[in-house]
Amino acid sequence: MSELPLTRNVRPDLSPTDLAAYEANGGYQGLRRAMAELSPADCLQVVKDSKLRGRGGAGFPTGMKWSFVPMDNVSPGHKYLICNADEMEPGTFKDRLLLECDPHQLIEGMILAAYTIGADVAYIFIRAEYLKAAQLLREAIAEAKAKNYLGQDILGSGYHLEMHVHASAGRYICGEETALISSLEGKRANPRAKPPFPQVSGLWGRPTIVNNVETLCNIPHIIERGPEWFGSLGLGEDAGTKLFGVSGRVRHPGCWEMPMGTTIRQILEDRAGGMEEGYQLRGFLPGGGSTDFLVEEHLDLPMEYESIGKAGSRMGTGTMIVLDDRTCPVGFVKNLIEFFAQESCGFCTPCRDGLPWNAQVLDDIEQGRGKPEDMDTLEQHVSYIGAIGNTHCALAPGAMEPLQSALKYFRDDFQRHIDGGACPYRGAH
């Protein structure tokens, strides 16, 4: 069995790992190594060489993202590292595991990331409902400070870093990195047009890196063990391991760390135990609510950025949502579109006005009031709202992904609603 670094401290009862237990299992060795031997440039090179890609959904190469932060120190002032712990993508429940079970792993990863980009202040932006995780993080930060892993002159290196937990007040859009920055500044969480990119002008106009929890949790292991080791964890093109999850009508819904490149079938059948008794697989969203449906023919694809992309979807957060044969695909998509319509920040017109329009059309179809021309309306929205560049951020294009693929794979279901004037699944639950 291959190594599973991210969850090595996760206990069967999911109780949190404290500082002593974390250190006893090799924790903070990556930090000790970096403070003693590695310059920020060395660390950046290691992370670049590791080919780590962001685990929050977009999959951008982490080392490249960090490399855009100005390191010349010509402009005096703060630089910031922000951990995005605003896990709110429908069907996504992976960061909660890392936050609740091993808070020090995240903190060590954040210190190393902050050191690499020269940040002197770090924030953990955590969603309001993750109360237990926020409390554990506050305690872990205090523990780390007491051991001089945080604060002034960390382990005698001359490097300083302070870290704060910011508990959010709700709204999915806060997970978008520029919206998160607006929110951390105390404002409405409206995303910002890019450029300028946050790496150059982010929090309070200063260079800022925003990384997902799982991305940052990989850093201590990469620094300690090196890029070759990290690369060897993956089964194919992509390096490392990944937290994969399954929810829906499967026998054993859950979240597991597995090698990057594990096939969808292994996740769905070996780990999740296949479909619940009496239910058949219709399709699944491979990586959260804003990814395109895939279907049975895709089960043997490896969970890798490229392979899932080529199949017409995205790996996203790696947490799958399964659609079964007794759940209405129109209702499923309607639920998602209503979510995205509600969570739009309201700044860009296609998102603010287009998403509720789609929700209304889907509701009409689901309630048996659909008209044949509704299909054209939905198709038009998919091509207009789904195009990147018509809105500041990716919320609206992301919202169109499950809809456009449902129109492709489950078109007959839409048609049956319209032709029959009723939802054929009603009462089928």
Next chain:
Amino acid sequence: MSEQLHSVSAAALHLSDAELREIDAEIAHAPYRAAVAIDALKIIQAHRRWVSDDSLEALAAYLEMPAAELEGIATFYNLIFRQPVGENVILVCNSVSCWIKDCEGIRSAVSAQLGIEPGETTADGRFTLLPITCLGACDKAPVMMVGDNKFEDVTVERIPAILEHAEGATPG
């Protein structure tokens, strides 16, 4: 400047010492006072359960920002309450993984037991029922929260016990 100082001290009269202490701790590591607007709204809410017009105006003055701007922020976020809520806020997830597992049935069972629809508070002020987006525990759908407590794999049969537990757990 003196006008501003005056409004800050007037605001301090409405807010409690404990609230001011916590807000000041946030201001201590912020580049300007208004930057802590969301933290401060949450602090007030933690003490008073909701943010009244008086609290909002006092806080705006204390943070040296227009009250209208603070209102725009307060109303943007779904977990800042600008209306009174009950002792226990019930959040029933209605996102897709819970929807597949009939969260609507859970929601109607809560409504039936308490006699309130989403957005309403029971007459005795004990419970407010609100919908919530994905709570990040989708492998244990359907999921709900009552106050600070999360409940997983919820069934209609468990609703009475869950609500009773919440009442017992409420301090004071």
